[in-house]
Amino acid sequence: MAQTYFDVVVRYQVKPEETETVLRLLGEMAAATRTEEANLSYEYFQGVEDPTHIVILERYADAAGFAAHREYEHVRSIGAEQIIPRLARRTIQTFEATADA
Numbered sequence: 138m139a140q141t142y143f144d145v146v147v148r149y150q151v152k153p154e155e156t157e158t159v160l161r162l163l164g165e166m167a168a169a170t171r172t173e174e175a176n177l178s179y180e181y182f183q184g185v186e187d188p189t190h191i192v193i194l195e196r197y198a199d200a201a202g203f204a205a206h207r208e209y210e211h212v213r214s215i216g217a218e219q220i221i222p223r224l225a226r227r228t229i230q231t232f233e234a235t236a237d238a
Contacts, residue, residue: 155223169211175202
């Protein structure tokens, strides 16, 4: 039987002088997000050719789980208040994925 997931791909273009700080904060965000009930994974990657390019891959049980994620305190205190001001650009894409159980 196939299982459906809700995947999120976030791309950050970080202000060059803020890269190390954003990576540190993403470590905190990842740890907090991984404790959420609907979160199945949260990984982030720094670009090799462009170290200011960061990609975040998130997986949730469903769209409601991602909506709940956006209401957590760590999303506001780490993401909105500390990470977003350090970015030059941000994009978010969402996908439904199906995997065999």
